[in-house]
Amino acid sequence: MSKFKTIDDLNVAGKRVLLRADLNVPMQDGKPSDTTRIDRTVQTIKDLTARGAKVIILSHFGRPKGQVVAEMTLKPIAVAMASALGRDVAFATDTIGDSAKAVVGAMNDGDVAMLENVRFHAEETDNDDGFATTLASLGDFFVNDAFSTAHRAHASTEALARKLPAAAGRLMQAELEALGAALGTPVKPVAAVVGGAKVSTKMEVLGNLSKKVDMIIIGGGMANTFLFAQGHDVGKSLCEKDMADEALAIIASAAANGCEIVLPVDVVVSAEFAANAANQAVDIDAIPADKMALDIGPKTIADVENRLAGCKTLVWNGPFGAFEIAPFDKGTNAAAQAAARLTKAGTLTSVAGGGDTVAALVQAGAADDFSYISTAGGAFLEWIEGKTLPGVAALENNA
Numbered sequence: 001m002s003k004f005k006t007i008d009d010l011n012v013a014g015k016r017v018l019l020r021a022d023l024n025v026p027m028q029d030g031k032p033s034d035t036t037r038i039d040r041t042v043q044t045i046k047d048l049t050a051r052g053a054k055v056i057i058l059s060h061f062g063r064p065k066g067q068v069v070a071e072m073t074l075k076p077i078a079v080a081m082a083s084a085l086g087r088d089v090a091f092a093t094d095t096i097g098d099s100a101k102a103v104v105g106a107m108n109d110g111d112v113a114m115l116e117n118v119r120f121h122a123e124e125t126d127n128d129d130g131f132a133t134t135l136a137s138l139g140d141f142f143v144n145d146a147f148s149t150a151h152r153a154h155a156s157t158e159a160l161a162r163k164l165p166a167a168a169g170r171l172m173q174a175e176l177e178a179l180g181a182a183l184g185t186p187v188k189p190v191a192a193v194v195g196g197a198k199v200s201t202k203m204e205v206l207g208n209l210s211k212k213v214d215m216i217i218i219g220g221g222m223a224n225t226f227l228f229a230q231g232h233d234v235g236k237s238l239c240e241k242d243m244a245d246e247a248l249a250i251i252a253s254a255a256a257n258g259c260e261i262v263l264p265v266d267v268v269v270s271a272e273f274a275a276n277a278a279n280q281a282v283d284i285d286a287i288p289a290d291k292m293a294l295d296i297g298p299k300t301i302a303d304v305e306n307r308l309a310g311c312k313t314l315v316w317n318g319p320f321g322a323f324e325i326a327p328f329d330k331g332t333n334a335a336a337q338a339a340a341r342l343t344k345a346g347t348l349t350s351v352a353g354g355g356d357t358v359a360a361l362v363q364a365g366a367a368d369d370f371s372y373i374s375t376a377g378g379a380f381l382e383w384i385e386g387k388t389l390p391g392v393a394a395l396e397n398n399a
Contacts, residue, residue: 066122
């Protein structure tokens with residue numbers, strides 16, 4: 001029994017459904033240059049319209065800060081949505097008021113409409129109760145399909161779920177089920193890969209994960225800070241030396257929770273961060289003073305692959321090295337491909353998220369075989385930090 005309702009629990013025939021989507025897509029020459037977020041919302045819309053609902057899409061675009069900004073209109077996104085759905089999408093020139101009422105009032109069962117950028121009203125980001133009440137008057141049900149904005153308590157993500165019967169859309173449902181499988185009630189042993197440049201930005205992630213997983217495999221520049229804290233000379237490697245005490249405290253608290261912190265045993269070093277720069281693999285106690293560690297070495301890759309083979313669940317956030325340029329993408333690619341193979345073989349449930357992470361897994365050719373990849377960024381990070389996401393909590397409270 002899930003803690004939230006899904007659209008299967010709503011009787012939507014002949015009803016108006018306010019659907020909060022995240023259509024904040026990149027634009028070029030007045031058109032969306034990447035339609036991933038639009039395409040991912042299509043399933044929810046089709047499932048609702050097939051059952052006779054009138055679907056009214058709400059979304060933000062950019063940060064207009066409560067002002068009407070012409071470049072941030074949703075009009076071109078409504079055109080792209082119509083193309084993705086293969087049907088007309090009516091457009092209202094405001095989120096509330098006469099235009100919104102007229103467009104919604106003219107809808108027939110199975111129709112789709114989009115309202116103008118919710119953030120043209122400052123009351124949206126203020127989570128204003130009156131604004132949410134006005135929005136709610138346009139619908140009979142509220143469906144939230146925007147996990148990527150669920151960490152914000154805004155009127156169209158949080159307050160609306162208190163005003164109308166509410167449910168998760170297909171995208172939100174998939175995200176919550178995947179994250180629940182990874183960290184809520186995972187099949188053990190559970191590994192977390194945490195990479196990236198700085199320990200300081202991942203303190204809460206590491207603290208929360210160390211209570212929930214069996215091992216945390218640390219990569220990227222972060223690993224250098226841990227190695228330095230343990231007394232290794234890391235040469236000119238990226239390293240937050242002032243975080244050494246915190247790194248040791250994480251190792252100690254993880255051990256107390258029965259969680260192992262896994263660090264590199266060898267690294268690939270170079271004198272310069274440049275494509276195809278001269279490089280060599282060295283053990284962690286032999287890093288030259290004039291070089292920097294830019295990737296994990298072959299012994300560490302073998303260790304990581306071996307550890308993943310013994311796990312049942314994996315949560316991944318951040319790369320192992322400077323994956324943007326060869327040859328320092330080798331560690332990230334090898335580990336990602338190993339996780340993808342294990343997932344495809346049915347022995348591993350793998351969930352990944354965060355901007356760099358998605359890019360790294362796509363580059364490794366591993367993304368399609370992971371169990372679930374979250375494109376949510378901030379919301380994904382706050383989830384693995386163990387924080388309550390207002391948009392999710394509102395759905396659970398409504399249920």
